[in-house]
Amino acid sequence: MALAAPKETYAGRVFEVTIGTSKTAVFGGENVLPFHKFDGDTPHKPVIAFEIQDVAPEDWPDTVKEVYGDAASDPVKWALYCQNNLNAQAIALRLISTHPDRENRSADDAAKTVKAVLDSIEVPLIILGSNNVEKDATVLVAAAEAASSRNCVIGKAQEGNYKTISAAAMAQNHKLIAMSDLDINLSKQLGILITQMGFEKERMIADPMCSALGYGLEYTYSVMERIRLAALTQNDVIMQPPMLADIGMYVWKVKETQASEADLPKWGSLKERGIAWEAVTAGAMLLAGAELLIMRHPDAVRSVQKFIEEF
């Protein structure tokens, strides 16, 4: 007997988000589960942003550092290298040096870096704080101003600082990342709080918190799947922003991306292992529903792009 294809259609649709000005990147817009083009529309492929920092990446493992070499000594050079040599679709600049436990650089310093990077690149920019709730509230406000009218992504707004950060993103016309702690209800609650301030839900990107392969990946995977199902089946508009997976910062600190083959011969080549760790984490996040990825290793990015091309 021939098989009647059991297609699914849904009431909801993920918002389509465009970032950048001169060169833009677009993601979201689908009314089906990830890559389920056999069920409905998948107008855009996921976008991968290369992560750079405002200081040299001393804390990154050698296997990633050596790919960038001298280019990573300066954020502008680094951004240009990603854009011109690695064909980055977008750049994610992490203002890590503003963290009070690190260099503790000022919001003004951060704004200058943002401006310098923006003046030199054409591709869209994602501007990330150091993930310190209090400091981000001042740093990201200054950064949003410095990036005024460039249609950047600002993040991450969290429960403890969303008011100031969303207000700045709104005033300067940016997109906003709303990050919550790995729970579908917390994600929804933060979305509601931010939209209640007058921030348009269509300009939001949800970050339900990433985790690395082997280190809680299944939680992120299922929270993302549940958010996407709620967006589609229940047509829950608060759940309809596209989702971000901030992969690199979680992956490149786990043991599997650091331990040498000499120490752990059973684990095989460190170089490939690290790349595979980032690529497989990214692949799983894509299957769960992420449309925007932030990654570090160019070889991992290339592999994930090839994977995306296969759908």
Add this chain to the structure above:
Amino acid sequence: MALSGVEIFKLLPKTNCKKCGHPTCLAFAMKLAQRQASLDACPDVSEEAKRKLGEASAPPFRPITMGAGNSVVNMGEETVLFRHEKKFVNPCALAVEVKDTDSEESIKAAVDALRDSELERVGQKLRIDAIFIKEVSGDPAKFSQTVLSISAQAPDMPLIISTTNPAAAEAALEKIPGTRPVLYGANESNAEAMAETAKKHKVILGVYAANLDALSELTEKIKATGVEDMVIDSGARTAGDILRDNTFIRRAAIKKSVKSVGYPVISFAQRDDHMLEALVASLCIAKYSSIVVLSSIEKWKSLALFTLRQNIYTDPQVPMQVEQKIYSIGEAGADAPLMITTNFSLTFFIVSGEVENSKVPARLAVMDSEGLSVLTAWAAGKFTASKIAQFIQESGIEKEISKKELIIPGYVSILSGAIEEKLPGWKVVVGPREANALPAFLKTMN
């Protein structure tokens, strides 16, 4: 799909004779629907009703076991589409491909690599589950010789014998009786002969068709010949096609009770680009394959795929907790710092990851707080000064360390005085609030 009580009732004799021990046929039907009774209890039920009920109560995916030794692979039995609904049952098996045209040395190397692939991760032993032996030579004698030699080198390893030539299948299966391999390669043109061979040797039949429609027709035809155990291949090879066909198969079997595709799926991920192969295999693991065939088994690739499989197949209902104990991170000597946190597994993952990242050897005391994070546990009275003091005392860690100093999470700095009171001779140090500040903090401790 299971039948409702009323649907079952319609199939019963409706005499209310009570022989089943229930007052009415309807009451008995309700118990059957809840799987709290067995149909055997009614002596008068018709053969037709038995057949219908039997079919309806069969699981959507037929349970099938491959192999016969100590390391069998269970497949099928899945009942949901998403892992958050219910634990996925049988983890996708990883198989590595060898060809009968490969040299003896390279086959031996592959088998050795396979044995060497075993490793342990979070208490589970993991290894490549099966060998896929492909007939390329066109020579049944050569093929059967290769199968025999691999079976002798890896006697416990489940085998998948791949050929479309029934004579080659026959020759190979004769050499490995009682091992319950998969015979992969039945298709529209050889189905009858392959089904006969599969029946004769009591093996699982791997059925290939160029698309889902053809596959569904072919499995019905093969089932009619008496072969019950099949694994199926819809011909999907790209990531997009694999996702589509595997999704349709899972939906059809679970939501529409389509029996002709209710079998474990075998997928092929081989690519020249091994990183891409790892990604395609990841898709197969996450999205519904029961066997995925790989071209090779580099250790880094196996480790990543084993880990993903573990993640995807964990039970989502089990609270996110790790075992209460004092974990050593790095080569923690007597002077290594001692930290305490709760047993919420994410807290543990993040904190231990950061400690590892700091490269400072340390001890992490993980206290049972019913899987709550630090702040929540503190608020709920599960992470209190007396409980912490009791845990540290009972752990006996005092004897192993040179400096009685305990680092507590910054969020519960308020507890430091009370802990010192309850732990005489100890000094409490307040650590950072967020785990990402740990590396900097630990470096200052040194």
